[in-house]
Amino acid sequence: MQCGGNMTRTESEPASGETISIPKTQWITYGVLVAMNALTIFDVSKLGVAFDSIQRSTGGNGVIVQLMLVGYTLAYASALLPAGRIGDLMGRRSVFLIGCSLFLLSSFICAMSPNAYWLVAGRFVQGIGAGVLMPQTLGLIQRIFPPELRAKPLAMMGACTSAVSLFGPVVAGVVMQIAGGNDSWRWLFWIDVVVGVIVVGMAYVLVKEPSSERKRGLDVVGILLLIPAVIFGVGPISLISEGDMSSFRVLPVILIGMAFTCLFIVRERRTAACNREPILDLTMFKFKHLGRGVLVSGFMHATATGGTLLITISLEQYAYLNELTTALVMLPASVAMLYGASLVARRQQNRAYAFIVWGNVLGGVSFIAVSVAFGVASAQMLPLILGTILIVISFGSAISASPNQARALIAVPDYRASVAGSSIQFAQRVGSAIGMGLVLVVYYGFGRSAVPVGGQPALGPCLAAIVVGVFLLCAAAIAQGDHD
Known part of the structure; x- marks a missing residue:
């Protein structure tokens, strides 16, 4: 089997007990693929610190700017999910390069966008490109x-994903501080363009795909049911924003999304029963560890996105930090995540269960501590306390995320x-959207209640931190039932 160049394995297929050698060219190919994946994750996390700058620069209101994310x-x-199936049909290399090209083109549009509407449109296309290549x-x-x-x-790829999620705001804060001005956020998209051109060029040369078993047929009806299920079922939750607690206004839309979800499940079951290839074959979750792993990933990414957003906006609004200082407070946590990732990478796979369970427990309990900090810490002490707790949270995330994947x-x-x-990626993105939406509605909905932090009301952040902690404890409970 070959993927990544013209070299074959440096050793023939070994007998049992011998070491299998992977050629350096394939490791380079692996690095290229992981780098492109990292860019798509970077674009999820980087804009939290840039909201105010983007709103000032483009003139968009808060809701329009939030639509970027x-x-x-x-x-x-x-x-x-459709891209995964199309990759199985057309070949992963071709679909990967199409997705990369779409991602790069839309990144250029975002960097050059004259107003908020162009930026939102560019981000939407960028998301499609990321979803196709991932x-x-x-x-x-x-x-x-x-x-x-x-x-x-x-495991290394999962660790990289987690690290980029946390490093994203750090890198964004540093880049914006160096660039300066209201348009400093544009450089966050120029990073995508420059790095993406290099990575895609390498991928075009290095990535080779051998023939493999493929089944014909694409469930177009399934795709047409899936898209409104995601947009109507998750979108309204994600768009609840400052002070808007009128959830009943979006409830009918969410119910429509749930109806589409049920129709999608019925359609996929019938498609599989007729011996045709569905977009999502539900029998696939009978593979050992996959079903619970998908659920755990969803809850963990609800925390990764919602928790990072919570810490970022809290430091800016309650401790009055600027983008760069906020990024620097989060930097030690990024280092802790890298250490945790290197730790689990050296351990045997049979320890993965313990890492997944206890890493999530550690993170969940730590977010409860964050809630307490919001209730008792002064504005001056809040950055130090949150930065310290975030180190523990990041370590727990690192030792659980990559083994789970x-x-x-x-x-x-x-x-x-x-x-x-x-x-897995679908569960992560849906979890991210739900986590972000719930954190925002709790954060702003209860933000005027009287639990002070440095003279500022903070019941919203307290409750939002508890919500995020519960996500991780749910992940730990699900993983606990998957013991070998």
Whole structure:
């Protein structure tokens, strides 16, 4: 099996007990794929510190500017499952390069956008590109490494995803401070363009895909049911914003989304029963660890997005920090995440269960501590306290995220690689949108209640931190039931 260049394995397929060697060219290919994945995750996390700057520069109102993040996430989620299936049909390399090209083009549009509406449109297309390329990344990585060697690279990729989620605001704050001015946020998209051109050029040369088992047929009706299920079911939650607690206004739309979800499930079951290929084959979740791994990923990414957003806006609005100072407060946590990722990468796969469970428990309890800090800490002490707790949270995330992804995919066969990978990413993006929406509605909805932080009311942040902590405790409970 070959993927990533013209080299073959430096050793022939070994007998049992011998070491399998992966050529350096394929490791370089792996790095290219992970780098492109990192760009898509960077675009989820980087704009939290740039909201005010973007609003001043483009003249958009708060809801329009918030659509930048929400639109990207929803488009990302909507494209993932169909793209995973299309990759299985057309070949992952071709679909990967199409997604990369779309991502790059839309990044250029975002960087040059003259107003908020162009920016929102560019972000939506950017999300589609990310959703198209991401499942191919996982599928191609599974082709590079044989099953017995996949645990470590998949764990490393999961660790990279978690690290980029936390490093995103740090990098964004530094870049905006260096660039200066109201248009400093544009440089966050120029990073996508410059790095993306290099990575895509390398991918075009290096990524090669051998033939594999493929089934024909694309469930177009399933796709048409899935898209409104995501947009109507998740979008209204994500768009609840400052002071808007009138949830009943969006309830009918959410119910429509749930109806589309039920129709999508029925459609996929019937498609599979008729021996046709569905967008999401629900029997796939019978593969060991995959079903629970998908759920755990969803809850963890609800925390990753919602928790990072909570810490970022709290430091700016309650401790009065600017973008760069906020980023620097979060920097030690990023280092802790890298250390945790390197720690689990050196451990055996049979310890993954313990890492997943206890990492989430550690993070969940730590977010309860964040809630307490919002209730008792002064504005002067809040950055130090939150930065310290965030180190513990990041370490817990690092030791649980990458083992969960590796464990979830370890038993998935090659021909299901793209769809299985896209199901995990789908859960992550939907979890991110829900986490962000719930954090915002709790944060702002209870923000005027009398629990002071440095003279400022903070019941909203207190309750939002508890919500995020519950997400991680739910993830730990789900993982606990997946013991070998």
